[in-house]
Amino acid sequence: MRKDEFLIRYTKLDNGWIPMTTMLRFRMLASMSQNVNVILKALESSDLMEISQDKKKIRRPNHPLPVYNAEYRKAEEARTIHVDSTIDKLLTFFDAYKPFDSITVNGDSRIKGSAFVLFKTLQDAKAFMGRESVKYGDTELIRVWSSS
Template sequence: MEPSKELLGKIRKQIEFYFGDVNMRKDEFLIRYTKLDNGWIPMTTMLRFRMLASMSRNVNVILKALESSELVEISEDKKKIRRSPKHPLPVYNAEYRKAEEARTIHVKGFPSVDSTIDKLLTFFDAYKPFDSITVSG
C-alpha cells in the first residue's frame, strides 16, 4: 500500500525540522552523530526519534518522503541520510541570534493537554515565515 502524500509531507517536514538551522544548533544527539561519518546518520538511528517512528517505521516510506527534500540527502546505499552540504549551517553569532529571535513565535496560555506542535504549527500557519515556536507556562 502506497503511503499518502499527506503522510510523506509530514515525514519530510519532521526530518527537515531535525536537520534544520534551529534544531541543529542545540540537538546534542544529532550534533554528535553528524560528526562521526561526514554528516551521515544511519536510518536505524533516525528511527530512535519518537515523533518520526510514530509516523512510520518503514525505512522505504521515510526515504520516499525525502526524495523531494532539498535540505536532506539520501546515501547511495539508501541506509543513511544527512543535511546536504549545499545547505551549510549558519554562523551562530549575535546578528544571527537577533534575526532568529525575530523569526520565533513565543506563546503561552494554550491548553497543555491538547496543544501538540502540529496543532500549533497549523494555528500559526497564517503568520509564516517563522522558524520556531516556543511555548511557556
C-alpha cells in the same frame, strides 16, 4: 538540529551522514513512521535532505548548519513568536503562514502547552504579528514576541 548536540556530533563523524536507525530514535519521527522506506520516500523530493545510495543514511546537502553563537541566537530570537497549542495542530495551522523554519513545543507535545514559531525572516514574523486577528478554530490565538 542546529541546537541538538547529539546530531551535530553525528554529522561530524561520516561527512554529514546520519544513519536512519539513529533518526528513528527521535520520538517525533518514530511517531510518524517506523518504516524507513516510507520516510525515505517522503524525503526523495526534499531539497533539504539527501539520501545515501545504500538508502541507510541521510544528510543535509549544501545546507551547512549555522554557527550557533550569541549573534545568531539574538537574530533567531528576534524572529521567534510564542503561541499556545499542541505541535500537531500547530504544524497544520501554520502551514497557511509559511515560511517558517521551525515550531518548538515546551513540555509534552501531546498536551496543550506553549510553543515557539521561528519564521524564515524578521519580516515574516512581523507580518504574522501585525495581523489584527489570528484565530485557531474559534479561539483567538495569543501571540507574543519571544524576546518580550
